[in-house]
Amino acid sequence: MKKVVLSILLMSFIITSGVSPKEQFAPEDRNCGYSLKFTGLKCITPEGYYTNDAIYFKIDGTIWPSSQRLSMTSGSYYDLEGYVDYDFSGSVTIELWDDDAFDSDDFLGSVTVYCSYTSDGVARFTEDGVDYKLYYKVN
Numbered sequence: 001m002k003k004v005v006l007s008i009l010l011m012s013f014i015i016t017s018g019v020s021p022k023e024q025f026a027p028e029d030r031n032c033g034y035s036l037k038f039t040g041l042k043c044i045t046p047e048g049y050y051t052n053d054a055i056y057f058k059i060d061g062t063i064w065p066s067s068q069r070l071s072m073t074s075g076s077y078y079d080l081e082g083y084v085d086y087d088f089s090g091s092v093t094i095e096l097w098d099d100d101a102f103d104s105d106d107f108l109g110s111v112t113v114y115c116s117y118t119s120d121g122v123a124r125f126t127e128d129g130v131d132y133k134l135y136y137k138v139n
């Protein structure tokens with residue numbers, strides 16, 4: 001009986017692990033015609049073995065979230081619906097980074113999303129042995 005309760009608790013911990021980001025990334029409406037929205041971020045393989053990755057993005061060079069990191073490990077998922085709404089024209093470059101406390105941050109990959117991608121998309125970040133999937137929308 002106890003074991004069942006524990007595994008249910010554990011499961012709900014895994015599903016809800018990670019608090020929501022506090023900040024939105026929605027620079028002033030630049031009326032560029034296209035808008036990039038994040039849906040969620042999934043970690044399949046993290047960079048760190050002993051500690052969680054401390055994830056942030058660079059969206060066209062701007063760090064988001066600026067004062068917070070997304071704590072992620074194998075199986076973590078962050079619901080990012082409603083946090084990023086970035087107007088662009090042409091293309092937008094998204095980089096994924098792991099914030100390391102004692103040495104330089106790890107670059108986990110870069111993707112370019114074009115305005116012609118007007119549908120739901122999945123971007124994959126695979127530098128440094130990681131596997132992260134970013135779900136996004138362009139409209």
Ligand SMILES: [Ca+2]
Pocket residue numbers: 047048098099100106
């Ligand atoms: Ca690291």
Ligand SMILES: [Ca+2]
Pocket residue numbers: 100103104105106
């Ligand atoms: Ca490092």
